[in-house]
Amino acid sequence: MEMHETRILNDGIIDSGTRAPGKDIDVYLQPLINELKELWENGVRTFDIIDKEYFTMRAAILWTIHDFPAYGTVSGYSTQGYKACPVCEDDMSSFRIRGKTCFMGHRRYLCPNHQWRNDMEYDGTIERRSPPRILTADEILDKLKGVWKCRAGKNDKIIKDDKQQMKDACYENNTNWRRKSIFWELEYWPKLKLRHNLDVMHIEKNICDSVVGTIFSIDGKSKDTEKARLDLQDLNIRKQLHMKKKGNKWFKPVACYTLSAKERQEFCTLIKSVKFPDGYAANISRNVNMKDGKLFGLKSHDCDILLQRLLPIGLRPYLKKKVMDAIAELSLFFKKLCARTLYVKDLDELEKGVVLTLCKLDSIFPPAFFDVMIHLMVHLPLEAKLGGPVQMRWMYSIEREHRLFLQSQGILDINQVQKNEFSTWFENKIKKMNETISGKAQEDLYAIAMQPSFLACTYVSCMVNGVRYHTKSRDERLLTQNYGVHVEAEYDGNICDFYGVINEIWEVHYLYLNKVILFKCSWYNTNGSDRMYSEYNFTSININSEWFEDEPFVLANQVSLVFYLDDIKKSKDNKDWKVVQKLNHRHIWDIPSKPMDGEVDDEDPTINSSKAYQEESSNDIGMNFDSTTNDTNLIRGDLKI
Structure with missing residues (x-):
């Protein structure tokens, strides 16, 4: 050789x-x-x-x-x-179009009696084939x-x-x-x-490049070319998008998935303003051309962030609902597929739902859009079922015992009584436990019960479980954002999401050299539908007022890091709306400690402590696939050629 x-x-x-x-x-x-x-x-x-x-x-x-x-x-x-x-x-399923091979035909994965099989606007045929x-x-x-x-x-x-x-x-x-x-x-x-394995990252990057290139009309990357419009004419489908003649010149009608120059610049302004937490993503603002309103030089992880986080948020004010539904489902598909914890039932739903998403894309974008990378999406859920890990999760609360005690005493306003009496009750309980040798409390538990020192240290930055947190005042001078926090807590008998920002970081000292990190936060008032709304599985909140000002402190290990993006859909009328983005850092895994020999977990008999717990599992990401298409208009009447 x-x-x-x-x-x-x-x-x-x-x-x-x-x-x-x-x-x-x-x-x-x-x-x-x-x-x-x-x-x-x-x-x-x-x-x-x-x-x-x-x-x-x-x-x-x-x-x-x-x-x-x-x-x-x-x-x-x-x-x-x-x-x-x-x-x-x-x-x-493939056929030849002008200059390339097209991979459409995803209707064959639908159930045999689905109405979309008879719609000839997809590729000019009625679909009768099985998967x-x-x-x-x-x-x-x-x-x-x-x-x-x-x-x-x-x-x-x-x-x-x-x-x-x-x-x-x-x-x-x-x-x-x-x-x-x-x-x-x-x-x-x-x-x-x-x-x-089909490489998910490689497939996701190619799909993101195709979507961004087509929507932003980027030369050399857009799939909506003159040849693509002639393909529609050859297949005799979507006559609204056929090439039109005006005088001696031919032009392309503006498609429903195309942004104007002004809209592209507004989207790029959003990308320029984004601040991510440290270590979460690269500075994607460096890939923005503000003059032309275009993105360039995107790496694989840039495309991952753009497709899963930014595109659905930034495109909402401009694109029709039909197009946004498809893009949002595409985004959530990869977000759910890339979750750290995967459940078979969720992957079963993805396997069926991705077919609907691909069919929606088939009905919107021209055939030239569908290269083999788009098609490979349909096989990714099955590969995840064959090769993806499944782990269980657990959570405990020391306050549960106190709540049970108050209930046994016939207390009606448990929340208020617990707020006022918990520290005293806890101190007396630990002291009583120490009176018997068999029930002697551990040193760290005893130290917490005996109240902290009157002196505390304050910082502007800290690391908790591998995640970096900053105060808001510090991050205002930086290009990154590490001050947003999220906590799940009970309010009016329901588990609610609380969003806020870190104002101060305290280190409180206890006996035996023990210490606790506390965040002093401002919590945004999200009580009411006029202060928080969800769209395409993204949550937007109004930050113009605060609540629970008398309860600013939270344990550092109880919060999760979030970051806030400008909601440009709402910001046209009100600058106080932000889109909340939850995240998991790469390379950080929360592994529970294994119980000691003879230790019994009576909190939940279904918990297996030998399994690792990762946040953002596939069943945490809500996703509904809609198979209705009422809007048949494929051009934008508000834009002129």
Whole structure:
């Protein structure tokens, strides 16, 4: 084999210079496969540092992770052409349009009697097909038996000889399989349900680029070109969007998904004003061209933030409800799919709901919009069910015992009595516990019960459980935002969301060198429908007044960090409206401690303490898929050409 500029780097990574390895990837992977075979069949003698003994360690590869082009390189399945989807394979829905291949036909995933199947405005046809069937490993192996085995190397003579041999043998390959991957040599590879992962981040970035490029009419990235309008004419669909002639010139009617120059600049102004918490996202304002009202140079994580957080908020004032519903569902789909905790029932809903979302997009955007990346969305929930983790969550409250005590005393106004008497009751209870050796309280619990020192330290910044918090006065001078907080608490018998900002950070000292971090906050008054509303699963609040001014303090570990964005839909009339954005920091996981031997958890018998708890699970994100489409107007009458 001839290797072009190939060398082994210090970290063991193979660098093939300016040329990708292509079909020769199996040559590079051969040493890895040999080791995987040994780990599976014979195992490796390994020393256990904990038990101080040797054991035979065996290991297996679960799946591969790569972007979509590398998917084809590693798997041996070509991710180009009419059958580019490696899941649908030969039953892929695709057809040729001007200059490219279109991947529509998502109505085939709907139930057989769905009304959208009979609507010819999607692609000019009535849909009668059933969803594609996923092939089994045996069926894939049968296909691979007929695939020509080419020799390794990129020498022109070798390639020419292989082509001539295939021609002489009258070889024909009607599938997208180009070779049998070396991974099939592993004994367990055919038994795996998920062999190669579709990279969600890569798919999300490509979809975001397509959406932003089309809505903002970015040259080179917009899918709404003159050819795209001629495609509509060729298919005889959506006549409102066909090219129109005015005098001697042809022009495109302004589509319902297009922003004007002024609207693009207003959206970019919002992006410029956004302040994210430290470590949450890059400074996306650097990717804004205010003069042209466009975005540029977006990285993968920028697209993740833009699609899931900013697009649905910033586009609400400008786009029609039909378009906004589809974009909001697209945003929530990725937000729910990327949650740290996934539940199968939620993924089942996503699997059905994403079909409705794709069908809505089919009815709005031109066929040129639908490349293979858009189609791959339909397979992501199934892959999440096969490879995603599921963990349980728990929560405790020390005040529950006191509430039960007050209820036993026949107290009616429990909240007020608890507010006034809890500290005294708690101190007496701990003192009484200390009177008996068997019930002796722990030092930290006793220290808290004995009241804090009269002296406290104040700060403008602190780290709590790996999250950075600032006071509002400090962040006013910075480009980031770390002062917004959210707390769930009881109000009028219901669990409510409280939003506020940190004014001061206190460190309060107790006995035995114990200390507690408190946030002194201002809480925004969100009591009433005129002070808070939700739209497209985003919550907006009015910040012009405060409440609970007599209860400003909260424990630092009880709050979660939020940040606020200007609500440009409301800000035209009132500058006091903000959109609340909850978040989870990357690389931060809340792992509960394991109970001591003999310790019994009587709070909730369904809790499994060996499971990790992550906030923002998939069932925390509300999402409703709507299958009604009443608005058939696809052009904007308020904009002139």
